[in-house]
Amino acid sequence: MGRPLIIAIDGPAASGKTTLARRLAQELNYLVFDTGILYRAVTWLALTRGEDPQDETRMTQLARALDINLHPDPQTGETRIYLQGRDVSQELHSPQVDAWVSVVAAHPGVRMALKDVQRRLALRGGIIVVGRDIGTVIVPEADVKIYLDASLEERARRRYEEARSRGHQVSFQQVLEDMRRRDMLDSSRDTAPLRPAKDAFILKTNGLTPEEVFERVMAVIRERTL
Ligand code: DC
Numbered sequence: 001m002g003r004p005l006i007i008a009i010d011g012p013a014a015s016g017k018t019t020l021a022r023r024l025a026q027e028l029n030y031l032v033f034d035t036g037i038l039y040r041a042v043t044w045l046a047l048t049r050g051e052d053p054q055d056e057t058r059m060t061q062l063a064r065a066l067d068i069n070l071h072p073d074p075q076t077g078e079t080r081i082y083l084q085g086r087d088v089s090q091e092l093h094s095p096q097v098d099a100w101v102s103v104v105a106a107h108p109g110v111r112m113a114l115k116d117v118q119r120r121l122a123l124r125g126g127i128i129v130v131g132r133d134i135g136t137v138i139v140p141e142a143d144v145k146i147y148l149d150a151s152l153e154e155r156a157r158r159r160y161e162e163a164r165s166r167g168h169q170v171s172f173q174q175v176l177e178d179m180r181r182r183d184m185l186d187s188s189r190d191t192a193p194l195r196p197a198k199d200a201f202i203l204k205t206n207g208l209t210p211e212e213v214f215e216r217v218m219a220v221i222r223e224r225t226l
Pocket of ligand 1: 013014035036037039040101102103105130131132133134182186
């Protein structure tokens with residue numbers, strides 16, 4: 001594994017992509033690029049300005065003008081996200097943003113506006129790019145493509161625990177229904193719908209520990225890059 005690789009990780013919400021990406025990054029000394037935050041940033045801007053997330057023209061303008069900066073937190077090493085100079089890392093994961101982000105991400109204009117920035121960063125290599133269409137649309141030339149999946153109930157349970165630990169007041173039923181709706185929107189949209197690339201390694205993470213997922217994926221990375 002001498003050459004810095006491009007590793008794409010796709011899959012539905014809460015399938016374990018971020019946990020896996022962080023673990024791989026630690027092992028390989030790579031960067032993690034979570035592309036979902038770009039769609040979340042556009043959604044957050046729209047909601048704070050009182051704009052309609054369903055307005056494709058306006059959402060595309062916001063995406064084109066996105067002024068986003070990523071800085072590692074000196075204490076935790078986690079990536080902090082700044083929009084217009086303000087740290088919005090927490091707010092990008094609020095239930096309000098969760099509820100609207102799939103609508104924003106379904107606009108072809110928004111996807112087109114965000115494609116170049118994603119490709120440019122990904123092509124630097126030595127990077128793990130996390131999203132929904134990384135292996136199919138953004139960098140089809142990625143060296144390794146992983147597609148993680150898990151049942152709806154399992155993913156909703158993970159997202160529910162995550163939301164509670166962030167201090168958001170939500171019910172499990174609410175999280176489950178929201179996730180069902182988002183799955184439907186993400187996989188039925190016309191532009192770049194959620195689906196595995198033909199050459200992706202598909203792994204169902206139900207019942208697997210994060211370490212087991214990591215070990216299986218490392219084996220694939222070794223095998224595909226020998
Ligand atoms: O991974 P996430 O939950 O932060 O993603 C937020 C939304 O953005 C979700 O509805 C899917 C969408 N998304 C996308 O369409 N393409 C990506 N590459 C990343 C996220």
